[in-house]
Each structure stands twice: as structure tokens, then as C-alpha cells.
Amino acid sequence: MKKILLLVFVFVNYFSFAGSIIEPISTGNWSEPTNGLRGRLVFSEDSKFYGTEMGVIYLELQNISGVGNPMEIYFDTMHSQLHFQLTDINNNPIKDSPSPLDQMTPDSYWINLPHDSTLRFRVSWNGYGIPKDTGLAIGVPEHFWIIPANSTNNYFLSASFDVSPPNNKDHIHAWKGGLVLPNVKIPADR
Numbered sequence: 352m353k354k355i356l357l358l359v360f361v362f363v364n365y366f367s368f369a370g371s372i373i374e375p376i377s378t379g380n381w382s383e384p385t386n387g388l389r390g391r392l393v394f395s396e397d398s399k400f401y402g403t404e405m406g407v408i409y410l411e412l413q414n415i416s417g418v419g420n421p422m423e424i425y426f427d428t429m430h431s432q433l434h435f436q437l438t439d440i441n442n443n444p445i446k447d448s449p450s451p452l453d454q455m456t457p458d459s460y461w462i463n464l465p466h467d468s469t470l471r472f473r474v475s476w477n478g479y480g481i482p483k484d485t486g487l488a489i490g491v492p493e494h495f496w497i498i499p500a501n502s503t504n505n506y507f508l509s510a511s512f513d514v515s516p517p518n519n520k521d522h523i524h525a526w527k528g529g530l531v532l533p534n535v536k537i538p539a540d541r
Contacts, residue, residue, distance in 0.1 A: 373397060373407055379509075379535035385528040387416025388424070388464075390512055392535040393471060401481050403497075406489035406537065408435075408475040408508065414464040423525045424462040425516035431492040433474055435510045437537075445506065448497040450490075454478030461522060489537070498537065507534040 379392040393409040410433070414422045426432070437445040454476055464470055479490040486500035489508070498506060513529040516522065 375409075377536045377538060380533040381413070382530045382532050384415055385530055386526055387414060387418065388422060388526055388528070388530065389413050389415055390530045390532050392508060392510060392532050394508065394535045394537055396487075400488075402484035403481050404487040405481075406475065406487050406498075407473060408489065408491055408535075409471050410474045410510075410512070410532075411469060411471040412462070412464060413469040414466055416466065418524075419466045420524050421466065422464045423516075423522045424464060425459065425514055425522070425525060426462055427459045427514075428456050429459055432513050433492055433510050434513070435491045435494050435508060437489070437494070437496050438507050438509070438534075440504050440506075442507075445496055447494050450480045450482075450495045452476070452479050452490075452495070487537070503539050505539050506537040508537060509534045 373395040375393045375395050377394040381389045381391045383389065390410060390412045393411055395407045395409070397405040397407050399405065412424065416422060439445060455478075462470065474491060476490045476492060479488065479495045481488055482497065484500070485497050486502065487498040489496045489498070491510075510532045511529060512532060514527060516525040516527055519525065
């Protein structure tokens with residue numbers, strides 16, 4: 352009986368705390384590889400907040416090295432390694448929308464990426480002040496943009512990802528380098 356109750360408890364908790372997986376709306380091309388790593392941006396949307404659509408940006412990293420060891424990638428949350436730019440269809444940069452930010456930032460951490468594997472994780476930020484019924488809000492490190500609700504044009508988000516890991520004898524497979532992440536389309540008709 353105890354085993355059955357334990358199994359039911361584990362099953363219920365597993366499905367109660369499992370986060371939602373948001374399907375991509377648009378996926379960028381893979382970057383050129385650097386030291387066995389390549390990356391790309393993925394765009395999706397989360398639930399509306401205060402009548403405003405919430406853009407979600409993911410970073411996908413793929414270990415394509417010829418080495419069987421896992422690749423260790425230092426993700427520094429205190430000093431932005433991701434540098435974003437949003438442009439319009441004519442490649443003109445879009446200016447940030449002024450917004451206050453109230454966010455707790457987790458400590459920096461190491462990502463272990465096994466050989467021949469891919470990891471996708473959210474890099475967009477929550478905590479920006481979201482105006483009511485304004486269209487699409489996209490918040491990333493160092494930038495916040497609002498795409499107006501009546502916009503009929505596509506937009507394009509690109510980024511660079513630069514990693515200089517700290518010297519650490521416990522991380523002998525630390526990846527170091529930079530990636531230029533190609534545009535991901537933010538479609539007008541989502």
C-alpha cells in the first residue's frame with residue numbers, strides 16, 4: 352500500500368510541477384561553429400499579460416565537436432554575454448521602449464552539453480513594466496522592445512554570444528569563444 356501511495360504521490364507531483372513547453376513560432380538558422388559549438392535563436396510567445404502579447408526568446412546551443420567529452424559552457428548572468436539587436440524589414444535598428452525593470456538574477460552557472468546534443472533554454476527576461484494592450488513585448492538582457500499591435504511588418508532579432516569563462520581547474524572542458532547568431536524572424540502574423 353505504501354508503494355502505491357508513493358507512486359501516486361510522485362506521479363501527481365511530477366505533472367503538477369512540470370513547466371509548459373512553448374512551441375517555436377520561428378527558428379533562426381544555425382550560426383557558424385566556433386570551437387565545436389554552434390547556436391541559434393528561437394522565437395515564441397507566452398500567455399498575454401495585461402492585454403499585451405509576451406515574446407519569448409530561446410537560445411539553442413549544439414555541441415558538434417569531434418570530442419566525446421561534454422562541453423562546459425559558463426553562462427554569466429551578472430555580465431551579459433548576449434548582445435541583441437532588433438531590426439525592421441529594411442535592416443534599420445529598432446530603438447528600445449523605455450520601461451522599468453524589476454528582476455532577480457540567478458547566480459552564474461555552468462552548462463554541461465554532452466557530445467552530439469542540443470540544449471534550448473529561455474534567455475528572455477520577465478520583470479519589465481508591461482504597458483496595457485500595446486502589441487508584442489520582447490524583453491532580453493539590456494533591451495526591451497514593444498512592437499505595436501497594428502504593425503504589419505516582420506521584424507528580425509539577432510545576437511552575439513561571447514563567453515570568456517573564469518579559470519577553474521574543475522572545468523577542464525570549458526568552451527571559450529563567440530557566436531554570431533543569425534536573425535530569427537518575428538512575424539507580423541503570429
